[in-house]
Amino acid sequence: MPKFKVGIVGATGYTGSELLRLLIHHPDITIECVTSETHAGKRITDIHPHLLDISDIRLESSDNISDYDLDLVFLALPHGVSMSFVKEHGLDKFLTVDLSGDFRLPNKKVYEKWYKKKHVAETYFENAVFGLPELYRHEIRNARLVANPGCYPTSAILPLTPLVKYDMIQTSGIVVDSKSGVTGAGAKAKPGTHFPDLFGNFSAYGLTSHRHTPEIESVIHNYTGYTTEVLFSPHLLPIDRGILTTTYSTPKKEVSKEMVEELFYSVFEKEHFIRVVDRPPLLKHVRGSNYCDVHVTYDERTNKIITVSTIDNLMKGAAGQAVQNMNIMFGLIESTGLQHIPLNP
Amino acid sequence: MPKFKVGIVGATGYTGSELLRLLIHHPDITIECVTSETHAGKRITDIHPHLLDISDIRLESSDNISDYDLDLVFLALPHGVSMSFVKEHGLDKFLTVDLSGDFRLPNKKVYEKWYKKKHVAETYFENAVFGLPELYRHEIRNARLVANPGCYPTSAILPLTPLVKYDMIQTSGIVVDSKSGVTGAGAKAKPGTHFPDLFGNFSAYGLTSHRHTPEIESVIHNYTGYTTEVLFSPHLLPIDRGILTTTYSTPKKEVSKEMVEELFYSVFEKEHFIRVVDRPPLLKHVRGSNYCDVHVTYDERTNKIITVSTIDNLMKGAAGQAVQNMNIMFGLIESTGLQHIPLNP
Amino acid sequence: MPKFKVGIVGATGYTGSELLRLLIHHPDITIECVTSETHAGKRITDIHPHLLDISDIRLESSDNISDYDLDLVFLALPHGVSMSFVKEHGLDKFLTVDLSGDFRLPNKKVYEKWYKKKHVAETYFENAVFGLPELYRHEIRNARLVANPGCYPTSAILPLTPLVKYDMIQTSGIVVDSKSGVTGAGAKAKPGTHFPDLFGNFSAYGLTSHRHTPEIESVIHNYTGYTTEVLFSPHLLPIDRGILTTTYSTPKKEVSKEMVEELFYSVFEKEHFIRVVDRPPLLKHVRGSNYCDVHVTYDERTNKIITVSTIDNLMKGAAGQAVQNMNIMFGLIESTGLQHIPLNP
Amino acid sequence: MPKFKVGIVGATGYTGSELLRLLIHHPDITIECVTSETHAGKRITDIHPHLLDISDIRLESSDNISDYDLDLVFLALPHGVSMSFVKEHGLDKFLTVDLSGDFRLPNKKVYEKWYKKKHVAETYFENAVFGLPELYRHEIRNARLVANPGCYPTSAILPLTPLVKYDMIQTSGIVVDSKSGVTGAGAKAKPGTHFPDLFGNFSAYGLTSHRHTPEIESVIHNYTGYTTEVLFSPHLLPIDRGILTTTYSTPKKEVSKEMVEELFYSVFEKEHFIRVVDRPPLLKHVRGSNYCDVHVTYDERTNKIITVSTIDNLMKGAAGQAVQNMNIMFGLIESTGLQHIPLNP
Incomplete structure (x- = not known):
């Protein structure tokens, strides 16, 4: 060929x-x-x-x-x-x-x-x-x-779409708390990415105004038909590569830990690059690879569904x-x- | 003397x-x-x-x-x-x-x-x-x-109590997403704190089961009279010192960014070690000191109050x-x- | 096949x-x-x-x-x-x-x-x-x-053997100052590799007594016929992967920067995994790969030949x-x- | 007052x-x-x-x-x-x-x-x-x-002057292998200090040409009367603060480990900010302080005196x-x- x-x-x-x-x-x-x-x-x-x-x-x-x-x-x-x-x-x-x-x-x-x-x-x-x-x-x-x-949207949309599509969660009040390595900010040196200032440091930024918010919402809407309201909060990790995203949402109906896990296993079963993991995933377990590791659980006490997903932001x-x-x-x-x-x- | x-x-x-x-x-x-x-x-x-x-x-x-x-x-x-x-x-x-x-x-x-x-x-x-x-x-x-x-509770209780006490937020559905440096795990070497495994890494742990959850809830209850439901999610930062905690809650009544900011300025005005900051705080700005930097904002789009607080976990x-x-x-x-x-x- | x-x-x-x-x-x-x-x-x-x-x-x-x-x-x-x-x-x-x-x-x-x-x-x-x-x-x-x-010997022997074999340097007084990431110490957690103690830290160890010394000396002897005396000083870098080794030796005869560079280019010309570089190499330029990058220069002022080499210690x-x-x-x-x-x- | x-x-x-x-x-x-x-x-x-x-x-x-x-x-x-x-x-x-x-x-x-x-x-x-x-x-x-x-010279001159002044070492062939955190490069963002490029990285730079060389040599000369030839090789550590300097020199006469240790203890006995330590010092043991920790030893096999010193470069x-x-x-x-x-x- x-x-x-x-x-x-x-x-x-x-x-x-x-x-x-x-x-x-x-x-x-x-x-x-x-x-x-x-x-x-x-x-x-x-x-x-x-x-x-x-x-x-x-x-x-x-x-x-x-x-x-x-x-x-x-x-x-x-x-x-x-x-x-x-x-x-x-x-x-x-x-x-x-x-x-x-x-x-x-x-x-x-x-x-x-x-x-x-x-x-x-x-x-x-x-x-x-x-x-x-x-x-x-x-x-x-x-x-x-x-x-975008790198952030990839890490948020993959775990959220099954929950929205299969009617598991309420469409408002979805919180996406993301943490990204610094390569996400590009290769050009700028004041905000000076090594000594970021080393050993950590912070949130772009609260309430990050441009990845509409990307997440519009894709979920386009794919599932549901209009969602997503609060997206990015944070800057003092490492080179990797994004870990934690999402919090409220069930629409009665759910259990087993139900949400089964949903994820079944939705992603045939996906080569999505690995559903039974414990919170680690960033370095996807470093340099094209995998997205996804974990989902349900907290009965507070009635919240939590997902944690990891990707190498450059992959x-x-x-x-x-x-x-x-x-x-x-x-x-x-x-x-x-x-x-x-x-x- | x-x-x-x-x-x-x-x-x-x-x-x-x-x-x-x-x-x-x-x-x-x-x-x-x-x-x-x-x-x-x-x-x-x-x-x-x-x-x-x-x-x-x-x-x-x-x-x-x-x-x-x-x-x-x-x-x-x-x-x-x-x-x-x-x-x-x-x-x-x-x-x-x-x-x-x-x-x-x-x-x-x-x-x-x-x-x-x-x-x-x-x-x-x-x-x-x-x-x-x-x-x-x-x-x-x-x-x-x-x-x-506890270190996590300190970083969560300080920003949450004013919101609860002054009737600003609903008492259920409070999300506390915390990120801590590794000194929080103590001075004793253990498999989970081996340097090469944590370096450049990041992960969540203890989802839905961390013992700091009841500490946060019981203190808020004791201090404000309100019973809250807090979902506390700790994450492990690949650094030595520092905790940054992001909280998400839903207003009980109509609020504005200015209102929540004023509340924080007024509540903490005379506190020597609490600094209310107008931008999301950075971990290294409290390193080695006894300060807790606190930031609060309101996202109109999703109707959520967000706080970000930082402390040196050993201080x-x-x-x-x-x-x-x-x-x-x-x-x-x-x-x-x-x-x-x-x-x- | x-x-x-x-x-x-x-x-x-x-x-x-x-x-x-x-x-x-x-x-x-x-x-x-x-x-x-x-x-x-x-x-x-x-x-x-x-x-x-x-x-x-x-x-x-x-x-x-x-x-x-x-x-x-x-x-x-x-x-x-x-x-x-x-x-x-x-x-x-x-x-x-x-x-x-x-x-x-x-x-x-x-x-x-x-x-x-x-x-x-x-x-x-x-x-x-x-x-x-x-x-x-x-x-x-x-x-x-x-x-x-061994990882250290690989990084030291590769740049030193051409110099010894081609009679460029005196066989005594060779200094090997090596810096290694922590994976070199193995996967088992021990007190010396606890994350908070190594993070942001740096130190020498095993001065005058490291077991890689005889490995370096005996291989150089076996390969070149010359008996050398090598002072090997390892240091622990606060990173996961990589060794950078700087060596210092004294010319046996009159040399120039060009002479030592040409020697290295000619000796390593056909080696797939050795890259002779014209500037001091960076550790991350070999991360995850099997390359050894080698740089050599000569300091006329002090009459010393300097080499700097990098490898991924796990590769x-x-x-x-x-x-x-x-x-x-x-x-x-x-x-x-x-x-x-x-x-x- | x-x-x-x-x-x-x-x-x-x-x-x-x-x-x-x-x-x-x-x-x-x-x-x-x-x-x-x-x-x-x-x-x-x-x-x-x-x-x-x-x-x-x-x-x-x-x-x-x-x-x-x-x-x-x-x-x-x-x-x-x-x-x-x-x-x-x-x-x-x-x-x-x-x-x-x-x-x-x-x-x-x-x-x-x-x-x-x-x-x-x-x-x-x-x-x-x-x-x-x-x-x-x-x-x-x-x-x-x-x-x-300068920061590098401070870390090199302090351990070298006793050796030169008390006639312990030959004045030529002194090697100074220094490793510095990135704050030494100043607060201004530049291409060479972009976070993702330095994170987890390590390299030598300015070999044979760094301007701290004449500072070290002229101060030693001025203070001891001896003209020395110092080969100074700086390296960039992927951390914020701290310099560790390893020096290698050749005894002028017969020495022992005990002799050089005693010299250091006696020379620095009354110095508030110099701590002579009996093991290779760690960078974090001086972080944020004005101390310079100094270690000296003698390697009989190769007849070299080795010193290791640490300072916080900003202190x-x-x-x-x-x-x-x-x-x-x-x-x-x-x-x-x-x-x-x-x-x-």
């Missing part, structure tokens, strides 16, 4: 770097071009020295994209830049997996409210499929534009999920090239 | 070590004796080498306690051992500040249910005052036995609070010897 | 776990049996929960080893236990790669001096080949017993190197199943 | 912040003014929120310095800026403790070679006393300009030492206001 040809647009950030880690050894694709506007002309190892002897790719400008005959392009670009790329290139030349937030929300209006930024490619919202394979596998198969989910929360989407779009086995065993300890 | 004479029973753990850090330079007391059953006869610097040139105390058996004329004894002992000490020595010889959980709960029955352990000194429950000065300052002043609060969560209680019991200014400025960064 | 059949004896430690990570997806072998005396009967996921859905192996006693027709056995056992296994099973039934220190030293006498332990299988010293492929590839190919190198320092040895012993391409790209950041 | 009046010029960095931590509670001084050019007009708590309720100082421009009647000024300014301040204000108005590197080296020529920067106040080199009290206590007492030592390596110098200049007891017990664990 001839290999599929892919390009990576914007390869100097953490998600670009992680895409390279996954795609270099992917058996069914070749990386045709890798772009960076600021570093065009340099070797990839000038930017990512850990790839020495592994890849000798040269970075080029995304203007060169049209010179290649590509099957698919990953956009590892900042919010606001992806939409310009899509506007310029359209969706006919190649399939597109966008890792930014530009096409995750239902429409321009919601986008502009939460991202405080004008959307320049609104006509493409109708083409975009939300790239969470466990929910939208069939739609992804035929999509030309996949909006790869199932970004690049791993993007490759999973690519596999689906190409008709490959979904886990191809994604068999990384967690790096533990 | 002659100095007060104190003893530390059980000085080889983290709280014992932190008590020494605070008491060695305390201007109004002298440390008369420091005990350890396993290390009696050794110098304190054999166990705590960082005290070299600072203290030349020798450890002795607690059997020797009666040889001293003490004003107050700190019990830095494991749960279950403190009560035996109290049973043996009574409360007449010296004032007692117990840093274990043996006298924090309202009675023997609740204790035995949550601690899975027989209580051997139940008659002293009626003497014990819960040592949270911001709530029970007057009772502490006249107490002979102070039950020093306001243990030894610092114990010294604060001692100061009150001795009639000293409450902040004497506790003016440590946070060690940041 | 039929697959080779291997066993892992002692799979519950960190090197056992890392061997599983590497061997489960190795294309040319099957894992026939995995042993643990203390956990025989349990599933591997009871001990290593991160392998859930990845492996359903059951642990058995090493007494069962004889029931299998094995091509090779990895001994991931503590020092002192491997030699008993070898004594019992001999070398005829299967090839053996021993990850302990039992056969790394030249003979019983040196072993007993540094390990303070009686050696019970001394006749096998003559069979043992030191498993550093970059030095002993040909010998490994025909060996029946490979003594897999090139243990399990990765063991699999590399296995590949050689089986006549496979040396990098088979070891193409892990460093997990960075 | 009326209190001494001091100013802090440049208070927004880490050393400025640490000076505030030390001076706010210092019993014999008052902080008259605190300056920042970029934040003039703001409250100190806008920049250092952890000082909330502790200090209500307002930042002002250093132009205002002349409005105050100050006894002493701390310059917590970047290299290159301090000298302009000294040039402008001279040394008559107030005593000056400069925490930058501008006056640490012997003269303009050496400065410009290593700092690659023009020196604009060369006439003041002759006034500057190197502020290491253990070496220059008497000179500091009468100095009007004290050049506060004995910067602000703590600056306050120690101030105490001496004011004729106060040297440890006044510096009695912080190490924050361990």
Whole structure:
């Protein structure tokens, strides 16, 4: 079988770097071009020295994209830049997996409210499929534009949708308390990510205003038909990789610990990358892998359902999920090239 | 003024070590004796080498306690051992500040249910005052036995009591999502605290069953008159010191962000160790100090009141609070010897 | 081609776990049996929960080893236990790669001096080949017993041997200042590896007495013919994985920065897992991979040659190197199943 | 006794912040003014929120310095800026403790070679006393300009000077292998200090070219009369605070472990802030304190003297030492206001 040809647009950030880690050894694709506007002309190892002897790719400008005959392009670009790329290139030349937030929300209006930024490619919202394979596998198969989910939303939507869909929980008062490693904030040094300030530290941020809130709510609505109200509270963990999300919700009817566990086992039984675990999961048990570990329990005393889920934010929360989407779009086995065993300890 | 004479029973753990850090330079007391059953006869610097040139105390058996004329004894002992000490020595010889959980709960029955352990000194429950000065300052002043609060409960009770007492929130459905550094698990090496397994890791534990749950509920009840249902979920942060607690509750009546902020400013205005902050607090801003930083906000979209509070678990969560209680019991200014400025960064 | 059949004896430690990570997806072998005396009967996921859905192996006693027709056995056992296994099973039934220190030293006498332990299988010293492929590839190919190198020695021998062999440095006064992550101390919790005590901490240990000293010296002697005197100083880094070793030595003759760099480029040119880098290497650039990054420079002012090398102690320092040895012993391409790209950041 | 009046010029960095931590509670001084050019007009708590309720100082421009009647000024300014301040204000108005590197080296020529920067106040080199009290206590007492030592040099000079001065070691071939926490790189976020890149990482840097080399050599020369050649290799530890320095040197004559230990005990016997320890010291045993812990040993096998020393780089390596110098200049007891017990664990 001839290999599929892919390009990576914007390869100097953490998600670009992680895409390279996954795609270099992917058996069914070749990386045709890798772009960076600021570093065009340099070797990839000038930017990512850990790839020495592994890849000798040269970075080029995304203007060169049209010179290649590509099957698919990953956009590892900042919010606001992806939409310009899509506007310029359209969706006919190649399939597109966008890792930014530009096409995750239902429409321009919601986008502009939460991202405080004008959307320049609104006509493409109708083409975009939300790239969470466990929910939208069939739609992804035929999509030309996949909006790869945010890392926080991935960790929250996976445990919440079964509860909402199967009428287990009330749709208001859902609390999502998330804790993320610092790679989630991107590869660029900024005052808030200076090492000595974060080391040994911990804090909440973006309470009541984080842009992942509407992403969680709109996907749950789209998938289950229910309108939910989700309070999303992100916290910054003093580690490099990983998100752990704890959710709290109130049962709609009488439930038991066994009932919610069975629901999770049955919903996720055939999912390669979802592991239902019988104890609260540990972040390092998914490090470097594409797994999402999910735990659910019910507290009789307070009548609350609790879920705890873990992902590596650069894998199932970004690049791993993007490759999973690519596999689906190409008709490959979904886990191809994604068999990384967690790096533990 | 002659100095007060104190003893530390059980000085080889983290709280014992932190008590020494605070008491060695305390201007109004002298440390008369420091005990350890396993290390009696050794110098304190054999166990705590960082005290070299600072203290030349020798450890002795607690059997020797009666040889001293003490004003107050700190019990830095494991749960279950403190009560035996109290049973043996009574409360007449010296004032007692117990840093274990043996006298924090309202009675023997609740204790035995949550601690899975027989209580051997139940008659002293009626003497014990819960040592949270911001709530029970007057009772502490006249107490002979102070039950020093748990670290998690301190971080949860301080932000929750104003909301409950001033009728701001519904008493059911209160979620307390706490994250603690590893010193909270004690100084003894165990499988769960092996460095490589925790480094870069994060997890929840003790969901629905942690013994700090009844401590939080019973103190809120005792102080406010309201019976609450609190879901307490602890998580283990891969750092040494510090607890950050996020709480979620539902307003009882119409509220606004300004209203809850004003409530906190007014309730804590005169509290030396409580700092109401207008942004989510950072753990390192209280490291090594006796402060509790508290933030409160209201999310209109989901109608939830959120609080975030931070303490150093060995200070306001243990030894610092114990010294604060001692100061009150001795009639000293409450902040004497506790003016440590946070060690940041 | 039929697959080779291997066993892992002692799979519950960190090197056992890392061997599983590497061997489960190795294309040319099957894992026939995995042993643990203390956990025989349990599933591997009871001990290593991160392998859930990845492996359903059951642990058995090493007494069962004889029931299998094995091509090779990895001994991931503590020092002192491997030699008993070898004594019992001999070398005829299967090839053996021993990850302990039992056969790394030249003979019983040196072993007993540094390990303070009686050696019970001394006749096998003559069979043992030191498993550093970059030095002993040909010998490994025909060996029946490979003594897999220690993690520290691997990081020190690789940069030092070219300098000694090509007569670049004086053989006395060689300083090896090593810094290792805590997984090097094993998977068992002990007082010295309690999380709060190591977090944010750093120290030297085992100055002048570490048992890796004779391993470094004897291998350099065996390989180059020169007798050296190496001062080896280990330090404990507050991280999970990785060793960085800085060496200092004095030129024997006139050298230049360019000369030593060229030597390294030429010596390591064809080595798949050695990357000569032109700047001091970073630990995370080898994390999770089998690479050893090596940097060399010359300081004219003080007339010293400096090398800095990095490895992942569980990979090139243990399990990765063991699999590399296995590949050689089986006549496979040396990098088979070891193409892990460093997990960075 | 009326209190001494001091100013802090440049208070927004880490050393400025640490000076505030030390001076706010210092019993014999008052902080008259605190300056920042970029934040003039703001409250100190806008920049250092952890000082909330502790200090209500307002930042002002250093132009205002002349409005105050100050006894002493701390310059917590970047290299290159301090000298302009000294040039402008001279040394008559107030005593000056400069925490930058501008006056640490012997003269303009050496400065410009290593700092690659023009020196604009060369006439003041002759006034500057190197502020290491253990070496220059008497000179500091009468100095009007004290050049506060660099953090690395402090950790290297303290263990090396006894060995050089008492003729114990050869003056060439001295290796100084230092490991520093990241606060040593300053409070400003830069690409090299981005949290995810340093977390769990470790590396050497500035090999053969670090500007602390001439500081170490010139101070040893000045103090002992011997010209030494020191190879200084800094490494970056993934922690916030602390420097550990390991030195290696060759005896000039026959020595023993006991001899070098006795030398250290006798030299440092009366030094309040130097603790000679009989085991390799731990970084956290000095955290937050002004101690320097020093260990010395001799390796007979390789005939090398090894020292290991630890400091908190913001304390004995910067602000703590600056306050120690101030105490001496004011004729106060040297440890006044510096009695912080190490924050361990």
